Amino acid sequence: MKARDYTDQCSVPRQSATLCYRLSPTADSAAGHGGVIIKRMENRNLSLIDRLVGSLDNALKTVTEQYASSTRPNPSADVPDSQLADGERRHAAGLMRINHAGEVAAQALYQGHAALARDPGIAQHMRDAAVEERDHLLWCEERLQELGAGPSRLSPFWYAGAFAIGAASSALGDRWSLGFVAETERQVADHLKDHLDRLPAKDARSRAIVRQMREEEAAHCMEAEQKGAAELPRVVRKMMQMSAQVMKRSAYWL
Numbered sequence: 001m002k003a004r005d006y007t008d009q010c011s012v013p014r015q016s017a018t019l020c021y022r023l024s025p026t027a028d029s030a031a032g033h034g035g036v037i038i039k040r041m042e043n044r045n046l047s048l049i050d051r052l053v054g055s056l057d058n059a060l061k062t063v064t065e066q067y068a069s070s071t072r073p074n075p076s077a078d079v080p081d082s083q084l085a086d087g088e089r090r091h092a093a094g095l096m097r098i099n100h101a102g103e104v105a106a107q108a109l110y111q112g113h114a115a116l117a118r119d120p121g122i123a124q125h126m127r128d129a130a131v132e133e134r135d136h137l138l139w140c141e142e143r144l145q146e147l148g149a150g151p152s153r154l155s156p157f158w159y160a161g162a163f164a165i166g167a168a169s170s171a172l173g174d175r176w177s178l179g180f181v182a183e184t185e186r187q188v189a190d191h192l193k194d195h196l197d198r199l200p201a202k203d204a205r206s207r208a209i210v211r212q213m214r215e216e217e218a219a220h221c222m223e224a225e226q227k228g229a230a231e232l233p234r235v236v237r238k239m240m241q242m243s244a245q246v247m248k249r250s251a252y253w254l
């Protein structure tokens with residue numbers, strides 16, 4: 001199945017436009033990289049209580065690492081591991097812990113958006129995106145274990161803060177909610193590019209995971225734009241960058 005090229009439609013990853021693509025769902029298993037399976041769950045009109053219960057369930061599973069397996073193979077599965085020096089291993093673990101913390105926050109953000117979205121289609125889109133982000137979460141978790149490290153001890157804090165931000169932006173309306181998603185994904189794609197520059201060159205397994213995540217975050221950004229995302233004010237974008245910095249600096253160590 002041929003890959004569908006979204007590059008010319010995506011204004012999102014301004015520094016990495018070539019990342020804007022997605023493989024069709026049926027191409028994913030054959031391609032084995034760069035693809036995004038969108039799990040099209042049955043589109044139901046869930047009540048607010050249903051949504052909040054679902055969000056609580058997701059929160060508990062995320063912060064207690066109860067999600068058993070990803071929906072797709074880990075991109076590093078066929079990548080040979082290499083011997084890292086102690087310093088390199090600690091550094092790689094710190095960076096992958098940041099990425100794991102980011103995925104904890106992504107779970108919360110999408111659940112927060114889904115909980116208060118007004119359009120059932122947008123709410124379902126947010127839940128579908130959370131399923132994809134869950135794969136990222138599990139891939140990072142697996143790599144952390146391989147590196148002899150664990151997730152951030154502040155995961156409940158990252159989840160609670162991100163859920164509140166997601167719900168608050170959803171309360172402003174779906175266009176703003178999508179705008180928040182688009183900007184978040186844009187910043188995450190840029191952040192992952194930075195991590196590809198900073199990860200040890202011989203840590204091919206971490207790099208394979210980060211590379212695929214970056215491609216998919218760029219696709220998430222583009223999807224949000226296509227669904228009508230509003231462009232956030234500059235001051236909001238700046239505040240988002242500053243709060244992400246706090247998480248990055250903390251999660252590297254804790």
Ligand SMILES: [Fe+2]
Binds near residue numbers: 103106133213217
């Ligand atoms: Fe992600």
Ligand SMILES: [Fe+2]
Binds near residue numbers: 106133185216217220
């Ligand atoms: Fe994403």
